[in-house]
Amino acid sequence: MRYNKAVLKAMSDNKKQKNKLEVRLPVVVILGHVDHGKTSILDYIRKSRVAEKESGGITQHIGAYQVDCQNKKITFIDTPGHEAFSAMRSRGAKVADIAVLVVAAEEGIKPQTKEAIQHIKKTGIPMVVAINKIDRQEAQPEKVKKELSENDVLVESLGGDVPSVNVSAKTGQGIDELLEIITLVAEIKELKSDPNQLATGVVIESKHSDKRGVTATLLIKDGTLTNKDIVGTDSAFGKIKTMEDFRSQPLQSAGPSTPVVITGLNQVPQVGEKFLVFDNLDGARTRVAKKTAKRDIAGGDSKEVLVVEEDKKVLNIILKADVAGSLEAIKESFKSIPSDEVILRVLKSEVGDITESDIKLAVSGQARLIGFRIKAGSAAKKIAEQKKVKILTFDIIYELIQVVREMLSKLLEPETIRHELGQLKVLAVFRTEKDSQIIGGRVIRGKITKGVSVDVLRNSAKIDSGRITQLQRNKKDADEVSKDQECGLLVKGASKIEKGDTLVVYEEKRKKREI
Numbered sequence: 001m002r003y004n005k006a007v008l009k010a011m012s013d014n015k016k017q018k019n020k021l022e023v024r025l026p027v028v029v030i031l032g033h034v035d036h037g038k039t040s041i042l043d044y045i046r047k048s049r050v051a052e053k054e055s056g057g058i059t060q061h062i063g064a065y066q067v068d069c070q071n072k073k074i075t076f077i078d079t080p081g082h083e084a085f086s087a088m089r090s091r092g093a094k095v096a097d098i099a100v101l102v103v104a105a106e107e108g109i110k111p112q113t114k115e116a117i118q119h120i121k122k123t124g125i126p127m128v129v130a131i132n133k134i135d136r137q138e139a140q141p142e143k144v145k146k147e148l149s150e151n152d153v154l155v156e157s158l159g160g161d162v163p164s165v166n167v168s169a170k171t172g173q174g175i176d177e178l179l180e181i182i183t184l185v186a187e188i189k190e191l192k193s194d195p196n197q198l199a200t201g202v203v204i205e206s207k208h209s210d211k212r213g214v215t216a217t218l219l220i221k222d223g224t225l226t227n228k229d230i231v232g233t234d235s236a237f238g239k240i241k242t243m244e245d246f247r248s249q250p251l252q253s254a255g256p257s258t259p260v261v262i263t264g265l266n267q268v269p270q271v272g273e274k275f276l277v278f279d280n281l282d283g284a285r286t287r288v289a290k291k292t293a294k295r296d297i298a299g300g301d302s303k304e305v306l307v308v309e310e311d312k313k314v315l316n317i318i319l320k321a322d323v324a325g326s327l328e329a330i331k332e333s334f335k336s337i338p339s340d341e342v343i344l345r346v347l348k349s350e351v352g353d354i355t356e357s358d359i360k361l362a363v364s365g366q367a368r369l370i371g372f373r374i375k376a377g378s379a380a381k382k383i384a385e386q387k388k389v390k391i392l393t394f395d396i397i398y399e400l401i402q403v404v405r406e407m408l409s410k411l412l413e414p415e416t417i418r419h420e421l422g423q424l425k426v427l428a429v430f431r432t433e434k435d436s437q438i439i440g441g442r443v444i445r446g447k448i449t450k451g452v453s454v455d456v457l458r459n460s461a462k463i464d465s466g467r468i469t470q471l472q473r474n475k476k477d478a479d480e481v482s483k484d485q486e487c488g489l490l491v492k493g494a495s496k497i498e499k500g501d502t503l504v505v506y507e508e509k510r511k512k513r514e515i
Contacts, residue, residue, distance in 0.1 A: 022193065022195055024193045025072075025073045025186075025256070026182065027096045027098070027219065028077065028096060028099070029100070031101055032102035033102075040169035041100075045076070046076075064259030069183055070179075075219075095219055096125060098125060098128065098185055099119075099128070100128050100178070101130065103130070103132065105133045105136065105141050106133055108143060109144070109151060129153065129155055129162055130174075131167065132168065133168065134174065135170055141166050193221070195255045197223040200275065200277070201225075201275055202218070202273070203216055203217070204259070205323055205324070205325050206268045206270070206324040210353070215263050216261070218260050219257075220255065220256055225240075225254050227240050228240065231284070232276055232287050234270065234288065236265040236268065236288065237287070237288050238265040238266050241262075244260065245260065245261075268324055271328055312341060314343045315342060315344050315408050317369075317370055318346075318369045320351070320354050320358065321371070322374050326397070329397060331346065337405060342408045347361065348361060353375055353377055354391060356383050362389045368407060369389060370393075370403075371392070373393075409515045412515070414510040417508065417511055418508050421452060423445040423504055424442065425441050426440075426497060427441050428440040429498060429499055432495060438490050439489060440487070442484070443483050446483060448480065449471075450468055450470070451469070453467050453507065454503045454506075456496060456503060457503075458498070469491075472487060473487045
């Protein structure tokens with residue numbers, strides 16, 4: 001076979017490119033059900049206490065950390081465990097090379113465990129199972145393995161190809177073995193990248209603070225990032241001002257599989273966006289402009305107009321959160337709230353503390369103002385008091401979602417529950433007026449009670465209705481008349497009752513409904 005010069009040059013360049021590739025660190029994601037010990041395992045590994053700093057004991061942001069194992073480094077991505085963070089867990093799996101599925105030995109497979117398995121299978125990355133809390137007396141690791149097999153995860157001890165390790169985040173049992181297996185899986189995968197090219201990677205967290213401005217946690221997938229580079233995502237760009245590792249130590253450069261925290265972007269980027277390095281700010285600015293225009297044409301969230309049917313009520317919300325990941329997770333949770341009768345409409349969702357403009361929008365938009373892990377400035381608080389705008393803030397996401405559900409529930413029309421008390425056969429009609437009748441009859445079922453409603457039936461068809469305002473037995477006022485007893489009654493609101501009709505007596509109670 002003969003090749004022209006262009007083909008030979010391309011083959012030569014490709015060979016040179018392969019020769020430039022170097023082994024890189026594995027990126028490992030920790031997945032599993034809430035409270036099964038994901039953060040505790042990572043805590044033990046990196047000898048720090050992250051879990052105690054998180055509200056409700058749940059890790060509520062994606063964080064990235066590096067640890068040493070046998071003179072090698074491993075990058076861990078710690079993803080939230082609560083069901084509300086489904087979108088974040090899914091994204092976490094997409095940026096990782098290996099997934100560690102944590103299952104509590106005494107509880108077994110739970111809903112978020114199944115969800116995590118699905119995420120891992122979709123990405124096609126290798127899985128390692130960590131059966132945690134093995135130190136507990138009620139631990140049943142073999143039962144856990146059986147449940148895993150029922151969910152298409154067959155561990156090695158049962159003849160499959162998925163490694164599993166019994167671990168205890170409390171005692172440290174099995175942690176070294178877990179790290180060794182991760183290292184071995186990484187070696188088998190032969191993870192490589194070119195550290196000499198311009199860096200590319202993914203935004204795994206972002207936020208805005210008054211002290212530092214916009215900060216973004218980037219995971220470098222390929223190449224080397226320096227603290228003087230110009231970076232751009234689909235929605236933000238800027239020249240790096242500071243670059244730090246996960247310990248907040250300054251960095252001059254960082255290679256593949258390294259998490260870094262940078263400042264200098266013009267605005268908060270979306271979590272999950274890819275980042276690139278540019279030669280100049282104009283190039284980065286042009287990319288953002290093109291991506292923004294493309295989203296506008298496609299019809300992004302900001303362009304969406306929500307048409308509300310006349311018979312539906314609307315709850316308007318202004319949502320502020322500490323970081324983009326939290327904002328995304330909350331909005332994702334909102335989607336699961338039923339909207340058959342009432343609609344939840346987010347007028348504004350933004351990263352950062354509550355401002356004066358948020359208060360003004362809450363007034364003009366008749367919206368509830370909700371903050372997650374943020375605060376309101378003194379000026380905003382003052383205006384909120386003047387405008388009588390209540391600011392609700394939360395530190396735990398499922399508490400926020402529950403309160404929003406309660407707000408929506410209050411907009412629902414109460415459910416009317418009808419309870420039939422008895423029936424009366426009309427024996428005589430003594431007086432008929434425009435909107436009332438005095439009649440006599442016998443109770444043929446149940447009982448008759450003063451103050452309740454009645455339907456008038458003739459030949460089984462309803463012809464009138466009213467309310468019993470007076471009730472007598474033996475010409476004496478009575479509150480109640482029982483079966484087989486005769487009585488006289490004044491029915492308000494009825495004028496069509498005739499001898500032989502049947503009165504169905506009932507009471508109605510209004511019950512609050514919940515979403």
